[in-house]
Amino acid sequence: xxxxxxxxxxxxxxxxxxxxxxxxxxxxxxxxxxxxxxxxxxxxxxxxxx
Numbered sequence: 001x002x003x004x005x006x007x008x009x010x011x012x013x014x015x016x017x018x019x020x021x022x023x024x025x026x027x028x029x030x031x032x033x034x035x036x037x038x039x040x041x042x043x044x045x046x047x048x049x050x
Contacts, residue, residue, distance in 0.1 A: 019026050
């Protein structure tokens with residue numbers, strides 16, 4: 001149990017450091033990926049029928 005917490009804390013710390021180093025670039029890339037995922041899901045599911 002202790003190792004899992006250490007792993008989670010270490011990973012989150014590294015993610016924060018990475019975001020600080022990359023700044024807006026990382027945020028822009030994440031937004032692009034999320035938009036792409038959303039578009040793919042819309043194509044797969046189709047538009048809702050209202």
